[in-house]
Amino acid sequence: NAPNNLHLIMSTRHDPKLSLARIRTTGNVLEIRSEELKFFPSEALEFFELCEQNTLDSEEVIAINKRTEGWAAGLQMALISLNHHPDPSVFVKQFSASNRYIMDYLIEEVWCHQNQMIQSFLMQTSFLERLNAPLCEWLTGIPDCQSILETLERANLFLISLDQDRKWYRYHHLFADLLQKRLQ
Numbered sequence: 001n002a003p004n005n006l007h008l009i010m011s012t013r014h015d016p017k018l019s020l021a022r023i024r025t026t027g028n029v030l031e032i033r034s035e036e037l038k039f040f041p042s043e044a045l046e047f048f049e050l051c052e053q054n055t056l057d058s059e060e061v062i063a064i065n066k067r068t069e070g071w072a073a074g075l076q077m078a079l080i081s082l083n084h085h086p087d088p089s090v091f092v093k094q095f096s097a098s099n100r101y102i103m104d105y106l107i108e109e110v111w112c113h114q115n116q117m118i119q120s121f122l123m124q125t126s127f128l129e130r131l132n133a134p135l136c137e138w139l140t141g142i143p144d145c146q147s148i149l150e151t152l153e154r155a156n157l158f159l160i161s162l163d164q165d166r167k168w169y170r171y172h173h174l175f176a177d178l179l180q181k182r183l184q
Helices: 020-026 041-050 058-068 072-082 088-094 100-109 116-125 133-140 145-154 173-183
Strands: 159-161 169-171
Touching: 041 058, 041 072, 058 072, 058 088, 058 173, 072 088, 072 100, 100 173, 116 133, 116 145, 116 173, 133 145, 145 159, 169 173
Parallel strands: none
Antiparallel strands: 159 169
């Protein structure tokens, strides 16, 4: 029974406990998701150009943007890390989830907030380039992996849907790197 001039703005990492499907049908919702927040290569170049400490050329910035998949926080952490590295070219070639700033962020903000079952699922599926429920069930022995995958996707847990049917997924490259390093 809200008045027509009411505008509600919510910002969250997880889908709110609202009937989003119903709200979407009314056309009264604007969702801005990770796909819309990604930096395009041109935006990453502009971002790095605005930073005085940037010593990378455009090809190196584009390589970092590709590695972070346009993730804004990843680009920021790359800039911070770059200040502590003597050779920018080597830094770009070696940039991965083993970077201490990326690793700390993913462990503190993502990994530590998962229960033991989800952590186990993530570890056991970390080496897959593409995953779906039947493959995950076979690999982990956990039933109803489709539910787990959908929950991880809704939680924006660095799981990317590869189709509209929510059948195939993949992990963000840096998150997959982190999981594989923890598995080792």
